[in-house]
Amino acid sequence: EVQLLESGGGFVQPGGSLRLSCATSGFTFGSYAMGWIRQAPGKGLEWVSTINGKGDDTYYADSVKGRFIISRDGSDSTLSLQLNSLRAADTAVYFCARVSITFGGLIIYFDSWGQGTLVTVSS
């Protein structure tokens, strides 16, 4: 069974930093791209970042580019997101998700999600 478990959320002041982790199990970690998606309180889903299976290709939403860093560690099947220069607008539940890529790379979707970890940025 695929399992994704986020941790590391919490309360931080504007300008501060936080590191989120997503522990995974039940699948071959290195064979899948992984992503982070966030949801501000009472709002919709916002894609944040994606990393390919090898970890050498990363993508970011414009809203976090230059401030957040996605990474992965194959030795313990963990996905991470380093959040720097945090703003109030970054307050959200952060979900990690597995990316399924099929049909020769044409069909891509998030097929498994964690339960999320809450990040609150406030003074």
Added chain:
Amino acid sequence: DVRMTQSPSSLSASVGDRVTITCRASRSISSYLNWYQQKPGKAPQLLMYAASTLQSGVPSRFSGSGSGTNFTLTISSLQPEDFATYYCQQSYSTLIFTFGPGTTVDIK
């Protein structure tokens, strides 16, 4: 960047109703469109990918159609467990994604 819109933003319906949600992309995304369902306090779950392919385990009352810029998600006979928020998401740009703003289906 591809922008996604959904309509309506919310709707009220009764058990047994046929419900249709529309999703539009700012430019053609072929059939690279996915649908997710999210219930309050829970993580989203994949319903459909490639516009019309049902994810394993999803009831057949859900169906999807469309290509290019216009897509629809239809629930043929709404069940109590279907009251939720539905999001479309484009995957045209490889590992760069955009979600629609969501459509909340609640009980009339």
